Amino acid sequence: MISRLSGAVLRAAMVILMIAMPALVLAHTSVDTAQIVALVCIVAGVFTFVEYNSSSPSLIEFRDAPPFNRIRFGGLAATVVALTVIAKGATDPTTLTALFQIIGGSLADAMDFPYSPVRLVVLMLPPEADVTLINDVRIAAGLSYLVSLLSLAVFVVALRLKNWPNQRGGFNVWTNLPTFDPTAGGDVVHRLERDGQVNLILGFLLPFLIPALVKLASDVFNPIQLQDTHTLIWTMTAWAFIPSSLIMRGIAMLRVAQMISNQRERAYLNAKEDDGLPA
Incomplete structure (x- = not known):
């Protein structure tokens, strides 16, 4: 307790x-x-x-299956810290802020190519946006997107090396997937695989779709004012974090589905050996 x-x-x-x-x-x-x-x-x-x-959790998933939420929080916090340090350099430049500015600019240059998510974020800005705003958005988008990719890589490595999610010897679906109802109907494995695939598809497409939707909506609604530093930080953080979080959730659900399927096969083989069931 x-x-x-x-x-x-x-x-x-x-x-x-x-x-x-x-x-x-x-x-x-x-x-x-x-x-x-x-x-x-x-x-x-x-x-x-x-x-x-x-x-008995109600919304947070994989609460008892570390390091899923720790990696997600680490990626989110790293993005916020990096963008905050860069933004601070505009009013109070230091050696640290200059270093982050140089790293962010190099990453933005490397990731700003035709049809890339970073290029699409820049293109969603209004035509009258000044050069300073465009550069700030490029740097924030490139840095946040790289951090999201690194967090995904860390999760995949942890999944492979630590036999996630049952490295502790068990996995409670009710505790770790409180929003998933195993009794809702249909095979649990198929439903987990379907939800995991949907999350993977959305996570891959959202970095491309969000700038396009914002650009289309700007003709009807007031566009997002990225001139404000806080708005820029949290918009770019959400733009990079939400898709990577969906991809991680999709991978996790596919892993859980694979684990349940393997347990079913082992239980069937054990029952066949004990009771002499035909193959």
């Missing part, structure tokens, strides 16, 4: 710190922005604490 409580408090504190970091680090944060950030921090902190302190 104490271990669960302390873990929930630690996770909630880390989530709050990550959300508040841009507002705490960047100068000239408006009062309205600070109030919105404070409200989001409270909601996210309470939600994280309740989910991890409860014995």
Whole structure:
């Protein structure tokens, strides 16, 4: 009980710190922005604490199957920190901010090629956007997209090396997939495979679809004002994190489906050996 409580408090504190970091680090944060950030921090902190302190989660998946959520949070936090450091260099340049600016610019140049997600993000900007804004968006998009790819690579390596998700000897579907109802109908393995494939397809397509949809919607609605530093940080973070999170979820669900299928085969073979069932 104490271990669960302390873990929930630690996770909630880390989530709050990550959300508040841009507002705490960047100068000239408006009062309205600070109030919105404070409200989001409270909601996210309470939600994280309740989910991890409860014995029956309601929304957070793979809670008891590390390092799935740790890798996702690490990638999200790394993106926010990197973009915040780069944004801070615009008003308070230091050696660290200059280093991040150079790295981000090099990554943007390498990933900004025709039909790439980074190029599509740049193209969604209005024609009257100035050169400084275009460069900032390119750097933020390239850096955030690279971090998302690295987090995916880390998860795949962990999956292979640690026999995820049952490296602890068992996997509770109810605890780790609270939004998935095994009794909803149909074969569980087929449903997991279908959901996993849908997540993979969406995760791959969203980096390309989101800029196109924003560009189309800008003709009807007011376009996203990426001139605001906080908006730029969180927009680029969400643009890169959501697709990578969907891909990771798809891989995880396909892995769980494979694990259940293997257990069924072993149970069938054991029953056939014990009872003499025909092949």
